[in-house]
Amino acid sequence: MFTYYFKLGLRSLSRHRILTALMVLTIGFGVASSMVTYAVYRATARNPIPWKSSQLFVAQVDNWGPNNNETPPGEPAEQLSYIDAMALQHAHWAPRQTVLYPLGISVIPDEANRQPEGVNSYAVYADAFAMFDIPFLYGGPWTANDDNGRAAVAVINRDLNDRIFHGQNSVGREVNLEGHLYRVVGVMDTWDPQPMFLDVVNTRGFTEPVEVFIPFTHALDQRFVTAGNTNCVSDPGVGWDNWLRSECIWLTFWAELPTPAATATYRDRLRGYAAEQQRAGRFRWPPNVRLHDVADWLDYQKVVPQGAKVSLVVSVSFFGVCLVNTIGLLLAKFMRRAQEIGVRRALGASRREIYAQFLIEAATVGLTGGVLGLLLTAIGMHGIDLVFSPQIARLAYLDPALVCLTLAVSVVAALLASLYPTWRAAQVQPAWQLKSN
């Protein structure tokens, strides 16, 4: 019976070519625009470390007070001052923790005829590698001893290892950063979390993979300034030491808290720290601290670009109009066949069978529209970089899941659109149609 109705559907569709083409085009365009924008949204709204995102927390401590011009009312600054970041790092209240900041440093190749190249680099503590589940191809992280000893060691990524060490195991060899030699202790395997949650404040979440990590303690010794944002509400004064003593914010602090109980304890201690600063006279306001896990933090930092949300809303609304349009066209198409329905009913077809016939016909339209939509989605993927940065455009692609979703959405949408027209078709009174002929 299914194949018979399917054939009937195809025949009916080919009979009213223009009407059919219109429906297929409508569904195709509607679903394609929704899928392309959804692909961008999915890429930017994803959780980069789902297995651990509820255990990794960014800490914020309000060191500016309520009367600053910089932060949204009531919110602490999005980064930490050196004073607060170091206090949390040294307090060691979490099993693992790290301060981090981006470095704008360059690799100087051994070959004298090659130009230095800038690398995407961060200063972190040894815990960072285990906290963020950074995979290693060769070697491993440096140790807490290296942190304490302010050692000139580095972890580099696979890409950089390919470029300067031709892909060999470079553990133990030296890499020249800014004119200083660093011993390679580990080579990361491909690691490119998107959004790059480690440093959302400075990257807005989308950037090239990190190529080099060096110890925070060593970076400070080298007086490497941050390559990211700095923000001051009062003049820090001249010189590096004044900079470290200032209330300027430029650091991010991550803590790994394995259980909700640990998180609650940590939050209390964080508040306790702020209260202590208030008692000491440094803060002239009550404690105002935050602890955001990865998902919260990405949300708080508005990592999903406005454009991705707006275009998703607009294209889903567009799809909605397409569906309303399809309902109208199906209604016209089905009701034109009132006579045919009347004859079929008079010859013994039940309402059920009328339902089956017309729903299958609609599903056929949906599937055809879906195939067209798939084609248009594939084309649309190439247009993403017209609207979004290359870093975001590279994250949106047509994968098997999206192919299935496109086809499924098309068929379901066509079926939903056909519910009312089919119901009307099933209501046709056989006697009326026969009589009028």
Add this chain to the structure above:
Amino acid sequence: MDIQPIISALRRHKAGTILIVLQIALTLAIVCNALSIIRTNMERMASPTGIVEENLLTVMNTWVGSTDGKVLAPLIRTDLETLRSLPGVEDATVMNSFPLRGGGWSTGVRLDNSKEHWLFEAGMYASDDHALATLGVHLVAGRNFRPEEIVDGSDFNTLVIPPVAIVTKAMADRLFPDGSALGKTVYLNTGKDAPPTIIIGIIDRLHVPWSAAFADTWAEDVAIVPARLTNRYGDYLIRTRPGMLDRMVREAPAALVKAHRERVFPPHGGVRTFDQVREDAYRTDRGMAVVMGVVSLALLLITGAGIVGLTSFWVGQRRAQIGVRRALGARRRDILLYFLTENFLITLAGVAIGIVLCGVLNVWMAVNFEVSHVPLAYMGAGILLLLTLGQAATLNPAMRASRVSPVEATRPA
């Protein structure tokens, strides 16, 4: 024309009528919001930078090796001499950032440094006495910096703001609406101990480093202070002689590398003509405008097609009635007018609901996505567009209806 019969006829076609009304309403809601987004983006893209954008080259330079200002200051001086001595170069300057670059310095501006709260936020450029000539901006009052006024400083965080500054006319007027800004004192830094700065020059216009929406309200509030920042990052702006831009894109970076090897130009955006800077800065705005335009067009086409489809169906259904009317003396144009009026009424209903939906969608988007409000004129344009579309889409089926012969009245439906 009596609309009573039309309304009674529509009552018999509730479903189809509701569908068209709904479709028109949704289309209007989306199209007027899309137009509003297009307008906002176009306005932002059209906002002038104040500089002469032709024959301007930008080079983002990162020093490698030393971050010591004492080492970098002479290197930067040599670089500027190298650039200015190139045959294709008219003038060159070093800045901490430049218009539309994205990333730069801003500060709260105050007239009274005993108050912590500032009046407004302004973009800050640090540059030298060649800045105005290189950028091609014009003084409308006062004077340029003198070479001896240029100070060396590491970065804006630690820079002691110099005692003189040049500000844009927009910023001058915002501080002193009576036009008396020249020679007045402002505070371009935070804190109670911020040093005073005297406005020595006013330029007609200069854009902040940012092209994003957050700076829309202060895009032209800019101050230039006479400082060469000697940290790892600095941007060279190079005004080339006419016709020499393409050559300088290659030769200027090469000359810099020849003068000192230990430097990096970022692979993306390190060396760009200003046309490319503009292109990159407004990529998203332009792209969104194009997408919104395409979506609006597609929507109108689909809605138009939907109206054609349903009206054709109605005409087909009513051939007998049309025949009767014709037989009873209705002229062709009466039939034509009937269908056009019917569509007009349906569209009017759709538009009425659409206005409400447009407002609701706009408020929701404004709250969630910082989209600006739809101007009334855009709603008006959307309404006119849909009424015209409705009439145009109905025309063909209505013409066919008008050609129904009175004989049809005698045939069974």
